[in-house]
Amino acid sequence: MSVKLPIFMDYHSTTPVDPRVLAEMLPYFTEKFGNAASRSHSFGWVAEEAVEYARERIAKFIGAQSEKEIVFTSGATESDNLALKGVAEFYKDKGNHIITCVTEHKAILDTCKRLEKEGFTVTYLPVDKQGLVSAEQVRQAITDKTILVSLMLANNEVGSVHPLEEIGKVTREKGVLLHSDAVQGVGKVEFDVQKMNVDLASITAHKMYGPKGVGALYVRRSKPRVRIVAQMDGGGHERGNRSGTLNVPSIVGFGKAAEIMMQEGREESQKLFGLRERLRTRIMDKLEEVYINGSMERRLPGNLNLSFTCVEGEAMMMAIKDVAVSSGSACTSASLEPSYVLRALGVGDELAHSSIRFGLGRFTTQDEVDYVADLVIAKVNHLRDMSPLWEMHKEGIDLKTVQWTAH
Amino acid sequence: MAYSDKVVEHAENPRNVGTLDKNDPNVGTGLVGAPACGDVMRLQIKVGEDGVIEDAKFKTFGCGSAIASSSLATEWLKGKSLEEASQIKNVQIVEELNLPPVKIHCSVLAEDAIKSAIEDYRKKRAAKPKA
Numbered sequence: 001m002s003v004k005l006p007i008f009m010d011y012h013s014t015t016p017v018d019p020r021v022l023a024e025m026l027p028y029f030t031e032k033f034g035n036a037a038s039r040s041h042s043f044g045w046v047a048e049e050a051v052e053y054a055r056e057r058i059a060k061f062i063g064a065q066s067e068k069e070i071v072f073t074s075g076a077t078e079s080d081n082l083a084l085k086g087v088a089e090f091y092k093d094k095g096n097h098i099i100t101c102v103t104e105h106k107a108i109l110d111t112c113k114r115l116e117k118e119g120f121t122v123t124y125l126p127v128d129k130q131g132l133v134s135a136e137q138v139r140q141a142i143t144d145k146t147i148l149v150s151l152m153l154a155n156n157e158v159g160s161v162h163p164l165e166e167i168g169k170v171t172r173e174k175g176v177l178l179h180s181d182a183v184q185g186v187g188k189v190e191f192d193v194q195k196m197n198v199d200l201a202s203i204t205a206h207k208m209y210g211p212k213g214v215g216a217l218y219v220r221r222s223k224p225r226v227r228i229v230a231q232m233d234g235g236g237h238e239r240g241n242r243s244g245t246l247n248v249p250s251i252v253g254f255g256k257a258a259e260i261m262m263q264e265g266r267e268e269s270q271k272l273f274g275l276r277e278r279l280r281t282r283i284m285d286k287l288e289e290v291y292i293n294g295s296m297e298r299r300l301p302g303n304l305n306l307s308f309t310c311v312e313g314e315a316m317m318m319a320i321k322d323v324a325v326s327s328g329s330a331c332t333s334a335s336l337e338p339s340y341v342l343r344a345l346g347v348g349d350e351l352a353h354s355s356i357r358f359g360l361g362r363f364t365t366q367d368e369v370d371y372v373a374d375l376v377i378a379k380v381n382h383l384r385d386m387s388p389l390w391e392m393h394k395e396g397i398d399l400k401t402v403q404w405t406a407h
Numbered sequence: 408m409a410y411s412d413k414v415v416e417h418a419e420n421p422r423n424v425g426t427l428d429k430n431d432p433n434v435g436t437g438l439v440g441a442p443a444c445g446d447v448m449r450l451q452i453k454v455g456e457d458g459v460i461e462d463a464k465f466k467t468f469g470c471g472s473a474i475a476s477s478s479l480a481t482e483w484l485k486g487k488s489l490e491e492a493s494q495i496k497n498v499q500i501v502e503e504l505n506l507p508p509v510k511i512h513c514s515v516l517a518e519d520a521i522k523s524a525i526e527d528y529r530k531k532r533a534a535k536p537k538a
Binding site: 311312318353 | 415443447467473
């Protein structure tokens with residue numbers, strides 16, 4: 001078994017650009033460098049044509065009715081901001097209530113907090129142990145003041161996949177707009193804005209083997225026609241929805257990435273599911289007291305989030321430093337607080353500190369999975385040997401009854 | 408976060424990992440931190456009749472910096488008198504390991520663990536009158 005180190009198993013954070021994507025992008029840096037907004041010469045026309053082609057590919061990828069429903073942005077954070085602030089500002093006379101959930105990305109949660117300061121009311125729905133919000137919860141939360149529901153397709157930490165089709169039925173019935181941050185799930189699990197009655201959706205290229213720095217917001221144009229107020233003023237690009245010179249090479253790459261995902265996503269997801277299960281069973285067969293965070297039924301195929309009792313996440317990451325993963329441990333963030341997502345699932349602080357997120361993707365191999373599984377098993381055993389908690393636990397001491405000195 | 412070479416070295420080759428008999432009258436045990444906070448250190452010292460620390464062992468649940476801080480502490484403790492040991496300050500650990508500000512609490516925890524182990528040992532000695 002030969003693997004090349006370091007191994008990248010953090011595909012939720014970002015993905016490498018697929019070589020096929022890069023190949024399509026390259027001419028747009030050099031000979032086809034025109035500004036897509038230049039209407040008066042061929043350099044501009046070539047760039048514009050490339051952008052429109054990408055727009056069509058992306059529209060098709062998510063099931064949009066028209067390519068005019070795609071607004072290019074700098075990435076999903078901007079898309080989320082534009083969706084929430086844009087809708088809130090346009091529909092503020094209709095209502096001031098927004099519904100989201102506690103495990104959303106910070107781009108949603110912090111945008112909601114800002115809207116609250118501006119007088120909007122936000123309901124943050126709790127999630128169940130699997131990290132899911134139900135359509136019934138959404139129904140119960142909708143009031144006559146509700147203008148928007150924003151729920152992610154799939155969670156970036158635990159991979160839980162929301163039942164958007166059911167939720168979309170409720171929002172459509174109630175006449176409330178539905179936005180979805182679809183960044184993590186699109187291309188990996190089913191996502192169709194028509195079928196799911198999604199009215200706005202944020203996506204980004206770099207999570208699907210395209211370049212960083214480009215994303216899109218889908219804004220439905222019919223049944224219903226969704227209106228947003230632009231948050232960036234300037235030249236009126238993107239039908240006035242988002243001013244700023246278009247990032248043509250990246251948009252071209254985004255289009256190609258979407259096309260590849262559309263053609264290969266299903267097969268790729270099956271492969272990833274197999275590899276993920278191989279990793280999970282290998283680890284869990286050899287180690288005791290390993291807990292799965294999130295849902296096993298509704299989960300991204302490439303996501304595995306495990307807590308290793310009595311092993312601290314950052315120490316674990318250091319011990320497997322040739323493998324890039326991420327942790328919900330406090331020590332990995334500046335805040336010294338463990339993951340708010342794991343907390344929302346009801347995972348205790350201690351197990352949240354002990355969590356590791358493995359993210360498998362397009363270029364993950366079986367040899368890599370086997371190598372990582374063996375390494376994890378060895379290092380968890382090693383760290384447990386030097387964990388006072390593991391020793392106490394093995395002696396039969398209930399750690400919950402110990403008087404700890406919080407610091 | 409990038410770790411200093413010394414933190415990496417200690418975390419990869421921790422010194423003095425292990426357990427001393429906590430019921431031994433010559434052993435003092437300090438257990439500090441909390442699982443919910445993400446770090447727990449247990450530091451033990453074995454003190455000779457001459458009042459010099461003969462042996463020191465630790466086990467730590469925590470990040471690499473926490474492991475390194477406790478590993479370093481056990482190295483420093485061996486051969487010191489209790490008086491000298493109680494003079495060890497967290498800033499010395501910070502300097503030796505080049506800990507960044509966000510990891511200073513690891514060194515504080517190590518200092519607390521030393522103090523707690525010494526206190527435990529002294530309590531035991533005080534409770535047990537000399538034969």
